[in-house]
Amino acid sequence: MFDIFKNMVKEEWRMHSSLFGHRGFALFPVFIFLFTFFVSLVLPVFREIVTDAQIALGIHYFFLLLGCMIGAFGLMGREFMNRRFGQASLIAYSSRVLPVSERFIFANFLGKDIVYYFVLYILPFVAGFSLAAEFVPAGIFSIPSVLLTLVLTLSLSFVIGISTVFFLSTVYAHSGKISLFCLFIASILLLHISGNMNQNVLYSLPSLSFFLDPSVSKLLHSGILILVPSALSIIFLKIDFPQSQKSFSNSFSKLCRLLGSYRYAAFVAKDSLDLKRSEGGLGKVIFSFVLPLTLVWILLSALGRVMPALSTLTIFALVLGVLSSSMYNWLTEYDIFASYAFLPLKVSDMIKSKLNSYLFLNLIPLAILTLLALKNEPGSLIPSMLLFLTISLYMVAVLVYLTGLSPSTNLYNAKTFALYTLSVVPLLMLNIVLSMFGPYYSLVDLLLVPFALYLLGKGFEKWDGNNCQCF
């Protein structure tokens, strides 16, 4: 009964550890623990500005978001695994060869994701947080029973995120583009009304409201929010095994013609076809980008009302820049350099081509930011745009330097992740403080542009010199 579950957990562990060694990966939760511990030591400073409830709100929504993103990756990462591990045959995709139903495998997959990432993220996070609460005045967070509740409610938030994405993906599998369109419209609508939304709505997330005011009914609501979407996903599971070859007319040549004699035209055309034709397609953009952005904007709008000193748009531009760098991950998911190593190309050529596609994709967040700025703070449009572009460039430069063509896998190496965090978090903190003085103070970030370009140059050299064709 538990064999599939156990093997799925083993498979996930081996997949990660085969990429950067057992020790490199085993240190990842240790890093999460240490990082949370040190950041939590400044909790008293935060508590001067925000209430305990608002801190709890931030943490719970963060784990909700994490659940959404891990769920989306688990469902849509098949081609990526195939490219990186050859024709990978993960247990999750093996109902055709195993004498068990797709539903049973899917239920195990859901369980595996919950347990695996609970150990990887939630447990070390709460452990680091709890330890820090022993050393500094941490309000309600220093009470042991509250911390135990936090383990439970963060897990609930995380699982709500996973089960919601699984449910949405099931709806998508049945209704295709119609559901995506509805989701997209809903996101836009939410972005539009978020300015007037009562912030109490945010506290209605059952796991969060249980944490703040425990009651059986709230726990039940959380359970319902997990079990109902999960059960519906399992009951209405639809897996499309390729029955026939898909045919497409030659869009590549058309796109190349459209892009003209531009040096990276062939790669940009190929990347756009990868995104369009791969599993998830446009859904990938909506699930892992537009939805989280909507959530972030709603949170920031609520935060802006209780802390008028914070410039919501400036911080949104900052977060947008950080989240945009995840688009570089999508672009690198479909290739490994080994597939091109026999052609007259260097690793840096591939990275540059991905950066060109990244540049094009950045038009999406730029458009979102522009619309939000025009609607809410037209005066902050220019500094917000500049801030977004600078942070996006800096973030992708850090990613390129540290992870080359494999960000989604290399970042799980504890050392790499530590370096990445150290390159990013202080900058974010500084910008949050600067935003309180006015939108134009963030223009100091423009100083990052030459550094980012230097880092990119160093990254190209580094990966060209790497004698491993895996990256």
Add this chain to the structure above:
Amino acid sequence: MIEVKGLSKFYGQTQAVDGVDLSIGKGELFGLLGPNGSGKTTMIKMLTGQIKPTSGTLRVHGINVLEDPLRVRELVGVIPEQETPPSFLTAEEYLHFVAKIRKMEHYEEACSKWFDFFDFADQKDSLCKDLSRGTRQKLMFAQAFLHEPELAIIDEPLINLDPVMQKKVKDFLKGYVNNGGTIFISTHILEIAKEICTSIGVIYRGKLVYTGRLNDPELQKRNFEGFFLDLVSRRKEISNDIMQKPTTEVPLPV
């Protein structure tokens, strides 16, 4: 066309290629033979500048591969072992993509020629990920010869192809060499080498243990398979012997 001196490659503690010297002239169809894991693919990756050797020198087309691997890959056509084309391009789009990377102009006709040659024009609009292994191999073959290189370095090119296609490919390779081209082919299938190669090299545990022309009277006298198996099994004994006496110099088989 290919000049290799003292070529060695270590992967960590494992030596994949051990002091190989090799010279292949224009118009040769050279077959590198060897059992699985003997170092054939590593040789190809070094010749095309995909990996750096631990020691030794390589010149391809007169170009130092270590100094200018890109120029080598511009000139040479390569079929890598077991590599597949990108999943979400169609077969035709993939060939156009390679042509663009190779900065070819007017490549449409060249691409069509290959679809006709391999008789799979009906699948040119199918995504590469949906193609059978054999069809993917045809595609990899086509991309290697698309720019009509003077030298092609090909790793197990007939794998996954049906007998009809295998014959077609073998005829193509022979014709290619007759028209002045040079081919370096790596294979563990002896019949292929026997049928099409003009010269062969046998690599075993990273060492090049034999090189010679296929019309070598000494070789002609013997059964080809027997000669190869003899060579490899003798080397096995020799290498066991070496393990016991590390200072012994390995005599090359006559």
